[in-house]
Amino acid sequence: MNHKLPIWAVDNELTGRSATKSAGIAIGSGLARLLASFFGALVLARFLSPEDFGLIAIATPIILLVGAFADGGVSTYTLQSKQVTHRNLTLSFWLAIVTGLGVACFVALTSPLAAWLFKDERLIPILSALAFSILFSSIGSQHNALTKKFHRQDIYGIAEIIAAVSSLLGSVYIAYLGGEYWALVAIPVIRQLVHTTVVVLATGWVPGVPFVDTAMAKIIMGFSAYIIIFQIVNVLNKSIDKWMLGYHQDPEVLGYYAMAVSIMMLPSMQLLSPIGGAIIPHFSKVYHHENDRFGSVVRTVMVLLVSLICPAMIWASAYSELLLGTVLGEKWLMSAPVFSVLALASIAMTILSVVGWTYTSIGNSKVLSNLALFSVVILTITSAYGAMSGAVILAWVVLFNFILMILLYFTFIILDRNVEIPVLRIFLDITILISWSSLVVYTVVYLNSYYSINSYADLVFSFVLSILFSVVPALICFSDIRRQITVFRPKR
Numbered sequence: 001m002n003h004k005l006p007i008w009a010v011d012n013e014l015t016g017r018s019a020t021k022s023a024g025i026a027i028g029s030g031l032a033r034l035l036a037s038f039f040g041a042l043v044l045a046r047f048l049s050p051e052d053f054g055l056i057a058i059a060t061p062i063i064l065l066v067g068a069f070a071d072g073g074v075s076t077y078t079l080q081s082k083q084v085t086h087r088n089l090t091l092s093f094w095l096a097i098v099t100g101l102g103v104a105c106f107v108a109l110t111s112p113l114a115a116w117l118f119k120d121e122r123l124i125p126i127l128s129a130l131a132f133s134i135l136f137s138s139i140g141s142q143h144n145a146l147t148k149k150f151h152r153q154d155i156y157g158i159a160e161i162i163a164a165v166s167s168l169l170g171s172v173y174i175a176y177l178g179g180e181y182w183a184l185v186a187i188p189v190i191r192q193l194v195h196t197t198v199v200v201l202a203t204g205w206v207p208g209v210p211f212v213d214t215a216m217a218k219i220i221m222g223f224s225a226y227i228i229i230f231q232i233v234n235v236l237n238k239s240i241d242k243w244m245l246g247y248h249q250d251p252e253v254l255g256y257y258a259m260a261v262s263i264m265m266l267p268s269m270q271l272l273s274p275i276g277g278a279i280i281p282h283f284s285k286v287y288h289h290e291n292d293r294f295g296s297v298v299r300t301v302m303v304l305l306v307s308l309i310c311p312a313m314i315w316a317s318a319y320s321e322l323l324l325g326t327v328l329g330e331k332w333l334m335s336a337p338v339f340s341v342l343a344l345a346s347i348a349m350t351i352l353s354v355v356g357w358t359y360t361s362i363g364n365s366k367v368l369s370n371l372a373l374f375s376v377v378i379l380t381i382t383s384a385y386g387a388m389s390g391a392v393i394l395a396w397v398v399l400f401n402f403i404l405m406i407l408l409y410f411t412f413i414i415l416d417r418n419v420e421i422p423v424l425r426i427f428l429d430i431t432i433l434i435s436w437s438s439l440v441v442y443t444v445v446y447l448n449s450y451y452s453i454n455s456y457a458d459l460v461f462s463f464v465l466s467i468l469f470s471v472v473p474a475l476i477c478f479s480d481i482r483r484q485i486t487v488f489r490p491k492r
Contacts, residue, residue, distance in 0.1 A: 004086040004208070036164035040171060041262050044183060045328040047175035050255030050335075055126060056184040057258035058118050058246040061239030063130045063188070066107055068232050070100045070134045070141075090208040091216055093142045100138020104131040118246050126185055133188040140196030143203045155202045163195035233372045240379050244387035245394055257391040259328070260338040264316070264346050272353045279354075283361030287419070295421040302354040303429050309350050311437045315466040317343035318441050319459060326459060341395035348402035351430065355409040362419060371412070375405050440469045 045053075111127035147156040167190040175183035242261075246254045279301060287294045316323060320340040324332050379401050386397035410423050444465045448458055 004206075032161040033164045036168045038263070040168045040187070041259065042327060043172050044175050045259065045332060047172075048180060048183060049252070050259065050332070051250075051252045052181040052184060052255065053258045053262075054246065054251030054253070054255030055120065055122060055181050057242045057254050057261075058120075058251070059114075059123055059126045059130055059185075060188070061235065061242055062114060062127060063107065063134065064235045065232065065239065066103050067134050067137065068235060070096070070103050070138050086208065088216065089142055089146070089205070091211070091213055092145075093207040094210045096138045096141045100135050100141075103138075104135045107131040107134065120251065122181070126181065129182075129185050130188060133192040136189070136192035136196045140192075140199050142207070143196075143199045143205060146203055146205060147199065152203075155199060159195045159198035159202065162198050163191045166194045167191035233376055236376045237372065237379060240376070241383045241387070241394055241398055244380075244383040245391060248387040249390070253391055256332070256335040257338050257394065259332060260335045260342050260391075260395070264313075264339060264342040272350065279357050283357060287362050292420075294419060298354070298358050298421050299426050299429070301357075302351060302426055303433070305350050305354060306347065306430055306433055310347055310433055311441070311467050312463075313343045313347050314434070314437050314441045315463055317341070318445050319462060323459060337392045338395045341392065341399055345395070345399040345402055347434070348399060348406060352402055352406055352409070355406065355413070358413070358419075358421070359409070371405065371408055374408075375401060378404065437466075441466045444469075 108128045108131050111124045114127060115121050115123040144156060146152070167187045170190045171183045171187045174186050179186075242254065242258065245257055283294070283297065283301075286297050317340045320343065321333060321336040324336050324339060328335075379398075382397045382401060383394060386394035410427075413419060413421050414423055441462075444462050448462055
């Protein structure tokens with residue numbers, strides 16, 4: 001490799017200690033983002049109106065969608081390259097800059113179209129400002145790829161933590177000054193600017209001067225096309241419901257829906273992402289080397305994750321009105337019915353994530369992508385109806401789509417002769433777990449109705465009881481869970 005690369009990229013030797021350290025920091029950065037987003041939502045909800053959140057809920061998915069084209073997927077090309085050279089990295093860097101700048105300008109120029117479509121002129125300056133986050137992301141894309149390629153997640157993780165804290169403080173300060181929706185606009189812009197600055201300085205890699213290599217550029221961009229398609233489908237799956245609601249309803253209604261999503265769904269996504277990063281390699285290793293245990297490992301992971309998230313989500317669903325009124329304030333009570341449904345959807349999303357990890361680990365990306373495309377079509381059709389009927393119906397539509405995708409994924413697993421996963425046993429386990437947790441939570445709700453205590457005490461008391469007694473099915477119905485955990489321990 002060229003000597004212009006960082007020394008740790010030239011003399012790369014990953015030890016068990018460094019891998020553990022990097023993984024720990026990566027998970028820590030995910031928790032930092034989770035806490036920042038969750039705490040930010042709680043604080044900003046006190047300063048801002050539902051209409052402010054609704055405007056950003058329309059704009060952010062647009063930025064994410066066009067952002068899929070920002071670096072052309074060239075950072076992914078760097079990640080999978082067998083050998084990284086300063087020349088190829090420099091070419092990728094300038095390709096990312098050109099595409100990022102082009103996409104940012106495209107967003108700014110077409111922002112009037114979005115404003116016309118969603119009938120709100122405020123989207124023009126909002127989208128123009130958010131376009132800077134795309135450009136900042138493109139500038140640091142190759143530096144980020146370097147840290148991941150050579151197992152320096154510590155650099156990436158530290159940058160994420162600093163960026164998350166900086167964006168939180170900046171947005172809260174703008175909201176305190178009366179900046180309204182600009183406080184929400186500032187979050188991705190500040191986060192990308194700070195993250196890119198820290199990563200660029202920490203890696204120490206400086207790209208060379210721009211040059212033209214048409215043959216290599218075609219190879220890089222050709223590979224990136226498939227990555228872009230996957231990213232677009234992923235963004236559409238997460239955004240169609242908000243766009244449909246924003247089109248058929250006013251920003252205030254969308255704001256109530258967006259707040260429920262940000263509290264119930266985004267934290268789960270941010271936690272599941274680092275967990276999936278650790279689970280997928282383990283699934284793959286077991287599948288290729290100990291295939292007879294693969295099904296039991298998948299069942300163990302799914303049952304454990306659902307056991308952790310199910311009681312809390314059912315509790316949140318049951319106490320949605322009291323929880324929102326206490327934590328966010330009375331003005332957000334309109335979000336309670338949506339919040340209640342999406343809390344249940346987060347359980348389904350957890351199951352769906354584990355199934356997705358299973359397909360990824362066995363290398364069956366074709367089924368994964370085909371079902372993802374199918375889900376976009378179904379979600380578009382059903383969301384159009386749900387959005388016209390209101391935020392609550394739309395939330396039920398999202399839950400229905402999650403359940404439908406779970407059934408389809410499991411059907412394909414049953415038909416796949418290359419894997420043996422106890423699908424029926426998993427369904428039985430999850431059904432028992434959800435049923436028991438629901439019984440416990442709503443028994444506590446019934447008992448609480450006889451007591452006259454303050455809201456905070458009621459929430460804490462009900463939460464502790466719900467979590468405590470929901471452990472019972474893990475002890476009674478899943479008696480072999482301890483034995484199953486041993487599959488994660490290396491054999492002597």
